[in-house]
Structure formats: C-alpha cells, structure tokens
Amino acid sequence: MEKLIITAAITGSRITREMAPYIPITPEEIVQSAIECRQAGASIVHIHVRDPDTGLGTQNLEIFKQVVEPLREQTDLVLCLTTSGIPGRNIPTEERLAPLELKPELASFDAGSINLGDGVFMNSPEFLDRAAAEMRTRGIKPELEIFDLGMLITCLRMLDAKKIEPPAHFQLVLGTPWGAPASPKSLIDLHGYIPQEATWSVIGIGRGHLPMSAMALAMGGHIRVGMEDNIY
Numbered sequence: 001m002e003k004l005i006i007t008a009a010i011t012g013s014r015i016t017r018e019m020a021p022y023i024p025i026t027p028e029e030i031v032q033s034a035i036e037c038r039q040a041g042a043s044i045v046h047i048h049v050r051d052p053d054t055g056l057g058t059q060n061l062e063i064f065k066q067v068v069e070p071l072r073e074q075t076d077l078v079l080c081l082t083t084s085g086i087p088g089r090n091i092p093t094e095e096r097l098a099p100l101e102l103k104p105e106l107a108s109f110d111a112g113s114i115n116l117g118d119g120v121f122m123n124s125p126e127f128l129d130r131a132a133a134e135m136r137t138r139g140i141k142p143e144l145e146i147f148d149l150g151m152l153i154t155c156l157r158m159l160d161a162k163k164i165e166p167p168a169h170f171q172l173v174l175g176t177p178w179g180a181p182a183s184p185k186s187l188i189d190l191h192g193y194i195p196q197e198a199t200w201s202v203i204g205i206g207r208g209h210l211p212m213s214a215m216a217l218a219m220g221g222h223i224r225v226g227m228e229d230n231i232y
Contacts, residue, residue: 012048027049044077048082
C-alpha cells in the first residue's frame with residue numbers, strides 16, 4: 001500500500017496575528033512549527049517566510065535561508081518553497097524565483113492566473129515557462145498548484161511539450177472564492193484529468209479542509225493541511 005504524504009503549509013503570506021494568534025511569523029517560529037509537524041507525521045513542509053516589518057509574505061532569500069538551513073540540519077523534511085510571494089501583489093519574476101537558489105526538493109508552481117481578493121494573481125505563460133525551466137535546470141520538482149481545470153490543462157500541455165518532466169505532482173486547491181469549489185464533483189472532475197503515473201494531493205480551503213481531505217484519502221490521494229489553508 002502506498003504511504004500517505006502529508007504536506008504541512010506552515011504560515012502562508014497573508015494571515016496576521018489578529019486573525020490567528022498562533023500563526024508562526026518569525027523564522028524561528030516557522031522552523032519550530034515545521035519540526036512539530038514532522039513529529040506529528042508530515043513529510044513535506046510548504047514554506048513561506050514573512051517580512052519582519054510588515055508581517056506579510058516576502059521572497060527575501062536571506063530570510064528563507066534562516067528557515068531552510070535549520071530544517072536541513074535538524075530534520076529529514078522534504079522542503080517545498082513558495083514562488084508566489086503574496087498572490088495578487090505580483091512581484092517581479094526574479095524576486096518570486098529567488099528561493100530556487102536554495103535548491104529545495106519541491107517548489108510551488110501556480111499554473112495560471114486567477115482572481116484573488118480584490119486583485120489578480122498573475123501567472124503568465126512567460127512566467128510559467130521561466131519557472132519550469134529554472135526548476136528543471138536546478139533539479140527541483142514543481143508542485144503543480146491547480147485552482148481550476150484550465151490550470152490542469154495548462155500543465156498537461158507543458159508535460160506534452162516536455163517543459164515539465166514526468167511524473168508530475170499535482171496539488172489541487174479547492175475552495176478559493178474564485179476557483180474550483182471544495183466539492184466532491186470538483187475533485188472527481190479534476191482527478192479524471194490527472195495522468196495515471198502522476199501523484200496528487202488536495203488542499204481544502206477553510207471549511208472545505210476536512211471534507212476534501214477525507215475524500216482524497218478515500219480516493220487514494222495525498223493531503224495538505226496547515227494554517228495557510230485553514231486557521232481553525
């Protein structure tokens with residue numbers, strides 16, 4: 001039987017202490033939270049880091065190092081570093097891809113543009129080609145984050161074009177206000193397009209967290225949990 005892969009999304013980029021008093025903000029807090037998640041059974045941690053002045057997400061490479069280096073010294077966790085920054089703020093490509101210099105095992109690959117909050121989270125074809133090329137050059141596996149069916153089709157086209165190397169790893173993000181809903185129908189429909197040799201995991205946002213996780217387990221998939229997705 002295939003082992004369950006649990007990814008822990010430690011902090012995200014937007015949740016504040018006012019929203020959730022236990023959200024880890026400093027590098028030391030993120031490291032400690034990741035270690036505790038490993039002890040609880042997670043094998044992957046999805047890492048954002050925070051600007052010490054604003055408390056919001058940043059792609060500052062030096063702050064990433066303050067998280068990545070202790071985790072490599074103290075754990076056997078698989079590290080997935082974000083390339084999104086703060087979705088909707090649309091920071092420059094070079095800044096988004098800076099964490100790839102640390103050569104994590106995984107890096108997030110948001111596979112298309114989508115409305116988030118009052119703005120658009122831009123992931124243009126040019127950005128996706130650049131991100132895929134840099135990950136391939138550095139030996140980093142992209143975590144294909146899928147918010148709707150169009151993003152999944154984009155990834156399949158990139159696989160066909162050999163811009164992404166198989167076997168792919170899909171992370172289905174269900175329950176954002178403008179993306180695929182956290183429903184059985186959404187999960188079944190998206191799952192039907194995933195190549196047989198690929199691995200896949202599910203994120204249920206907010207109230208979709210537990211039902212989507214339970215359904216993924218029943219279908220033989222993997223799951224992502226953590227305070228980036230659900231602050232309960």
